[in-house]
Ligand code: NI
Ligand code: NI
């Protein structure tokens with residue numbers, strides 16, 4: 276058995292948890308901040324059989340891939356005479372860091 | 385040495401932490417939600433010598449066993465003319481999931 | 494690769510996270526309480542190459558060493574005629590507990 280300690284952006288966490296559940300994988304959510312990703316990260320504990328690790332990794336890659344999003348800075352036009360200031364800017368979102376650990380023993384009560 | 389990542393119901397956590405402490409085992413509590421158990425789970429980190437793993441598992445089994453509890457739904461009698469609606473219902477509480485990991489090295493400062 | 498699950502006092506966490514970052518090590522902060530240390534602990538996940546483990550341990554030792562601090566109990570003089578009650582008392586602060594786990598596989602999305 277393996278334990279995947281998975282750190283994702285807060286914004287991606289609900290979609291990832293839902294997708295994992297739909298694929299039959301349970302996860303436990305820990306509150307976390309900063310670090311491997313930008314502010315506002317969520318750490319998930321996902322325990323699965325060795326044979327399922329690749330399937331879980333697929334779901335994580337699918338739901339948390341690094342992508343860009345266009346954000347228009349909220350600058351009032353009157354205070355931003357320079358039109359470049361009102362242009363949407365591209366920000367990177369998503370991403371995930373996964374530590375896969377060997378589970379020596381598993382107990383369910 | 386082993387690290388037991390232990391997920392229990394919030395309601396069982398204080399009793400488990402107290403029992404672990406009385407048996408000489410320290411634990412660190414992480415806030416967590418959902419997943420392996422119903423909403424409101426607590427994740428404990430418990431580090432112990434290999435020879436103590438069975439004793440810790442005994443305490444967890446003792447304090448977090450899955451059991452049923454009778455709950456009477458809070459339905460006002462006037463709105464529940466069917467007497468069956470006022471019957472207590474049995475709900476399952478408790479349970480625990482424990483991932484036991486090998487600790488390569490331990491440092492105490 | 495290794496994962497260092499590091500439990501420190503809340504008061505030491507910001508300084509440790511800053512020092513780790515200055516040494517090029519990223520960390521993810523989990524909210525935690527009690528246990529290995531007095532109330533108010535922070536748990537950090539720090540993933541590093543095997544060759545960097547000693548450097549991370551040095552930073553933790555430097556920033557979280559157990560030390561004493563003098564604290565003057567906030568007792569109003571009028572209510573503490575015994576001069577010993579107004580003496581500063583020495584309290585121990587700091588300390589850290591580190592579980593170093595082997596990472597079987599690491600994925601970054
Ligand atoms: Ni899919
Ligand atoms: Ni007992």
Ligand code: NI
Pocket residue numbers: 516552555
């Ligand atoms: Ni230094």
